[in-house]
Amino acid sequence: MEIKKVGICGLGLMGSGIAELASKAGIDVVACEVNDKFLEKGMGRINKSLGRAVEKGKLDEAGKTAILGRINATTDYKALADCDLVIEAIIESFEEKKKLYQMLDGIVKKDAIFASNTSSLSITEMGATTERAEQFCGLHFFNPVPVMKLVEVVKTVATSDATFEAAKAFGEKVGKVVVSCNDTPGFVVNRLLVPYLLDAIRALESGVATKEDIDNGMKLGCGHPMGPLELTDFVGLDTTYFIAEILFAEFKQHHYAAPPLLKAMVMAGYLGRKSGRGFYDYRK
Numbered sequence: 001m002e003i004k005k006v007g008i009c010g011l012g013l014m015g016s017g018i019a020e021l022a023s024k025a026g027i028d029v030v031a032c033e034v035n036d037k038f039l040e041k042g043m044g045r046i047n048k049s050l051g052r053a054v055e056k057g058k059l060d061e062a063g064k065t066a067i068l069g070r071i072n073a074t075t076d077y078k079a080l081a082d083c084d085l086v087i088e089a090i091i092e093s094f095e096e097k098k099k100l101y102q103m104l105d106g107i108v109k110k111d112a113i114f115a116s117n118t119s120s121l122s123i124t125e126m127g128a129t130t131e132r133a134e135q136f137c138g139l140h141f142f143n144p145v146p147v148m149k150l151v152e153v154v155k156t157v158a159t160s161d162a163t164f165e166a167a168k169a170f171g172e173k174v175g176k177v178v179v180s181c182n183d184t185p186g187f188v189v190n191r192l193l194v195p196y197l198l199d200a201i202r203a204l205e206s207g208v209a210t211k212e213d214i215d216n217g218m219k220l221g222c223g224h225p226m227g228p229l230e231l232t233d234f235v236g237l238d239t240t241y242f243i244a245e246i247l248f249a250e251f252k253q254h255h256y257a258a259p260p261l262l263k264a265m266v267m268a269g270y271l272g273r274k275s276g277r278g279f280y281d282y283r284k
Contacts, residue, residue, distance in 0.1 A: 007087065112132075
């Protein structure tokens with residue numbers, strides 16, 4: 001199936017980025033949110049991103065207008081009816097996603113593909129809540145979506161080869177390098193990344209070194225663009241904790257267990273950049 005029209009459910013950081021990316025690739029986009037407030041915020045984020053591209057000379061005003069013109073922003077989910085692919089990018093709650101998919105099943109054409117941008121929940125379990133498990137897969141983009149070059153395309157035991165190939169072709173069409181993987185907690189990136197972040201937190205917790213020295217060690221010793229504690233602040237301490245809990249529940253291995261320091265910081269509201277404080281203070 002050639003993907004000519006894409007629906008995006010949820011215009012948060014990830015959803016707005018995916019909508020911008022697809023429209024840049026010349027694909028018609030239907031961007032849905034639950035209310036006008038969230039819709040306006042998401043479209044404002046896209047407009048701001050495109051504005052920065054114009055300022056840097058990477059895009060002209062005509063190009064910006066054309067990209068925005070391919071995005072139909074709406075609170076009416078019935079507008080998704082004739083989409084070839086619908087990507088869900090809402091809150092990381094299985095129950096909320098389940099309700100959305102069951103609603104979409106009755107709206108979107110029967111041969112359309114459903115995909116989730118989840119970073120941690122079971123693609124198989126979500127697909128099983130629909131009437132199109134064979135047309136269900138994962139499309140896990142990375143933040144910030146317009147910049148990061150990777151997308152994980154996730155196949156379940158039920159996903160058809162045609163669906164998988166169409167999802168991979170879509171990822172390539174929007175300019176991403178595609179990593180193919182089976183449906184397992186954390187997929188490829190988070191399964192490897194999260195234990196690394198947790199070990200850095202344990203090193204800080206046990207007094208091995210300061211947060212600055214831990215981060216500089218990995219930046220200057222291993223060539224990483226961000227240290228692990230900086231990166232945890234960027235990802236979100238709550239997101240890291242949530243993924244760690246899911247990985248530990250599945251594998252029962254110590255290196256997936258969230259350190260007490262991480263849990264305590266999340267409980268205190270120190271969530272990283274988005275809250276103004278994490279391992280570092282961003283309020284200034």
